[in-house]
Each structure stands twice: as C-alpha cells, then as structure tokens.
Amino acid sequence: KAGVTQTPRYLIKTRGQQVTLSCSPISGHRSVSWYQQTPGQGLQFLFEYFSETQRNKGNFPGRFSGRQFSNSRSEMNVSTLELGDSALYLCASSLEGPGRELFFGEGSRLTVL
C-alpha cells in the first residue's frame, strides 16, 4: 500500500512568488491535513480537508490556501511568499473515527530567498 506522497520534495522560490504543493493521500483516506514545520515554531496546523471541504483551519494568513479534489488529493498554495514561509510543509492523511492515526508524507521543503 503506497504511503502519503508529497511533491515536490524541495523547491526554492523568491519573495513575492507563489507556490503550489501537492499531496496524494493513502488510498481510502478522505481526510488530509497540512502542517508547517519550522525550527522556531515547531509543527503548526494549517488546515484539514475532508471530502473536498475544509473542516478545520489554523491561524495562518489568507495567503495560505488549500483545496481537495474528488479523489482526495490535496493541494496547498502560498501566495506572495515571504522569507518566513521557508519551512517543511507536511501533509498527513487519515481514516475517520476515534483513535485515528495520521500518516505523514516526507514533506516539501520550501526555501524562500
């Protein structure tokens, strides 16, 4: 069974640009969550999608957006990139129900110059 796949693994952008990151969840998982990981702030929750609807949202500015497609694949977009957006962006998928396990991808490492 394939795990959570995130693309691209590494990317470099400059300030003001925008970026789109992709996440393919484990087959059968309808919930996809996104996290930003930085050395200073740790793991910060961005948003969660379930069946193409945003179910929860973290405390990030509107420059951070996401969506989920009917096949459960998800994308997140960051517009007008700032230096502080440099981070590892992690996607996790899960089944529903109590005691659910988040399965993480290896992340997309974004560097903003």
Place this chain on the structure above:
Amino acid sequence: GEDVEQSLFLSVREGDSSVINCTYTDSSSTYLYWYKQEPGAGLQLLTYIFSNMDMKQDQRLTVLLNKKDKHLSLRIADTQTGDSAIYFCAESPYGQNFVFGPGTRLSVLP
C-alpha cells in the same frame, strides 16, 4: 486554547532508558499520541493511549498517563543509537485537529 509542552532536548547513553515527558491542556482529548521524526522524514506514529488507560506497553516502549495532572510520558527501554530522533507528543481534542508539542530531540551517545 490547546497547548502541549515538552522539554526540547534529552541525551542518554546507549543501553540506558530514556524518559520523555509531555504536558497537555485539553481534558477532552480522548487519545494521546507519540510520534517519531527521523532526519529528513515525516512523522511516524510510535504509539497512542486511550485516555481511560494509565499505562500502555509495547515492546521497548511504555506510555504512562496521569490524567489528573495532564501528564504523559514515553519510556524507551534499552535505548539504541537508532532511537536518535525527535519525539512529538500530540493530543487530539474531540472534533478538532491534532495539536503537537514542540518535540524532544533525543540524542543517544555510544
């Protein structure tokens, strides 16, 4: 709001036991989790405990939960160099997203 706290660093000698501690705030959390992150990788679930349990043992791992004090600990017996990683405690308040602690970086010295 939710907040999960952990010490940031722990260093042990190979063969010793490691104990990583965590405090959480949301008493509605039904499950509490320990995740492990190795360099360059995503997080991997190590174990979890249901909130009505005090202890859970899984091979070299022992999880202790003190619900009154909202304190969770992870004990790794016979720690090996391969256990060197960042360990995250997480809570999952009912109906809400997971909240992760800052992670404890475990260094295992030979």
